[in-house]
Structures are given as structure tokens and as C-alpha cells.
Amino acid sequence: MQLLDNLDNVISLLKESLATPLPGPKAQELMAPSFRNEYKSDKNLLTQSGVLLLLYNKNEIPHFVLMKRSSKLRTHSGQIGLPGGKTEQSDTSYYHTAIRETYEELGISHNFITLLGKLTPLYIPISNFMVHPFIAYATETLHFVANDDEVDEILEIPLRHLLSEKSVTEDIWEKSGKEYRRPFFAVGEHKVWGATAMILSEFRELLFRK
Structure with missing residues (x-):
């Protein structure tokens, strides 16, 4: 996987992989918590959203960015996630949602981002969100500025860490007197689980195709 230590190589690999059928739900489910399907869903009342998996160089090493959502937020507060959020009427596309939210949350302009x-x-049953994930990259040096109303912490993750088998683990989640399996990516002291882990799992499979 040494070729993935170079951002240009990562971009080339992803362009090839994205030109073929996506790994899809099978790859997502590898990191799904076992209680995921116990929630009742109403897909007639979906909230659409867009998130961005943004690749960039830091000290000449490919990274991507996650954030710890503010405890002030009504949905998914305190969780680790990708930049992004709910689609607004003014958004022209789900990608527009993702880059607008990335600017609002992390201060990164769309002018630096290439899709x-x-x-x-x-689909996230607990909140009835449909999440549309996009992969993009930036060749400029990025300087993140967290929106304190939405972001408690910015996490800059080396891409190689995501690909390491040591980053994939699980624990037991106790809920309503029951025990459930909860897979997650270990990032320092943080546990990246749920929808974000499922999205990263599909992304990871794209990179493992080579």
C-alpha cells in the first residue's frame, strides 16, 4: 500500500475505482452496528443530506478530515463525523450541500476543492436521514477554522491509518437492557462508528481494489 502515501497516486487510484461499480451496501454493512435494523423507518419523510470525504496533503502525507460534532446540536451531537449536513432549499445539489456545510463548519472554500x-x-434509521457522501480532494495547503457552534474538535487523519487493520475493532453497546455489537474505527481516543464508519468502510474498499 506504499503507493497510497502519495496524494496523486491516491487520486489516480480513486478515479479508476470510481469508474467501476461501487462496493455498495455490502461494504457499508461491514461496519454497521447490530442494532441498526431495529429502528422503525419512514422513508416517505426523509431528510436529505450531503457529506464530504475531503482528501489533502499534510506534511506531504495524504490525510482526510473528520470532526467531533458540537454537544449543542440536536442530532448526532458529540459524535465523530464527516463535514456536511442537511440539505437546504437553496442548495442546487447534494454535492452543493456537502461543500456549503464544509465551508460553514471548517472554513474551507469550495474554490480549493475538486470533486x-x-x-x-x-440511510440512517435513527434520524431518518438519507446521506449522500462525496469524495473530493484539495491540492492547496488547508487551514481549518472550526465553527464553535457546530464543531468541538477537528480530527486530521492520515489515510494510512484508515487502511490499517489495527484501526478496525468493535465493542459491546448496551441499550435498553440488551447487548449489541458495535464496530468502529479507533482514532486516538475517539471511536468512529455508525453512519460515518459505514461510509468510510465503502471508501476503504475502493482503495483496497488495487
Whole structure:
């Protein structure tokens, strides 16, 4: 996987992989918590959203960015996620949602971002969100500025860490007197689980095709 230590190589690989059928739900489900399907869903009342998996160089090493959502937020507060959020009427596309939210949350303008492609949309039963994930990259040096109302912490993750088998683990989640399996990516002291882990799982499969 040494070729993935170079951002240009990562971009080339992803362009090839995204030109073929996506890994899809099968790859997403590898990181799905076992209680995921116990929630009742109403897909007639979906909230659409867009998120961005943004690749960039830091100290000449490919990284991507996650954030710890503010405890002030009504949905998914305190969780680790990709930049992004709910689609607004003024958004011209789900990608527009993703880059607008990335600017609002992390201060990164769309002028620095180039779209690579889209991953498989993911439904979140607990909040009734349909998430549209996009992969993009920036060749400029990025300087993140967190929106304190939405972001508690910015996490800059080396891409190689995501690809390491040591980053993939699980624990037991106790809920309503029951125990459930909860897979997650270990990032320092943080556990990246749920929808974000499922999206990253599909992205990971794209990179493992080579």
C-alpha cells in the first residue's frame, strides 16, 4: 500500500475505482452496528443530506478530515463525523450541500476543492436521514477554522491509518437492557462508528481494489 502515501497516486487510484461499480451496501454493512435494523423507518419523510470525504496533503502525507460534532446540536451531537449536513432549499445539489456545510463548519472554500465522485447513499434509521457522501480532494495547503457552534474538535487523519487493520475493532453497546455489537474505527481516543464508519468502510474498499 506504499503507493497510497502519495496524494496523486491516491487520486489516480480513486478515479479508476470510481469508474467501476461501487462496493455498495455490502461494504457499508461491514461496519454497521447490530442494532441498526431495529429502528422503525419512514422513508416517505426523509431528510436529505450531503457529506464530504475531503482528501489533502499534510506534511506531504495524504490525510482526510473528520470532526467531533458540537454537544449543542440536536442530532448526532458529540459524535465523530464527516463535514456536511442537511440539505437546504437553496442548495442546487447534494454535492452543493456537502461543500456549503464544509465551508460553514471548517472554513474551507469550495474554490480549493475538486470533486472526485460519489459513494453509495446511506440511510440512517435513527434520524431518518438519507446521506449522500462525496469524495473530493484539495491540492492547496488547508487551514481549518472550526465553527464553535457546530464543531468541538477537528480530527486530521492520515489515510494510512484508515487502511490499517489495527484501526478496525468493535465493542459491546448496551441499550435498553440488551447487548449489541458495535464496530468502529479507533482514532486516538475517539471511536468512529455508525453512519460515518459505514461510509468510510465503502471508501476503504475502493482503495483496497488495487
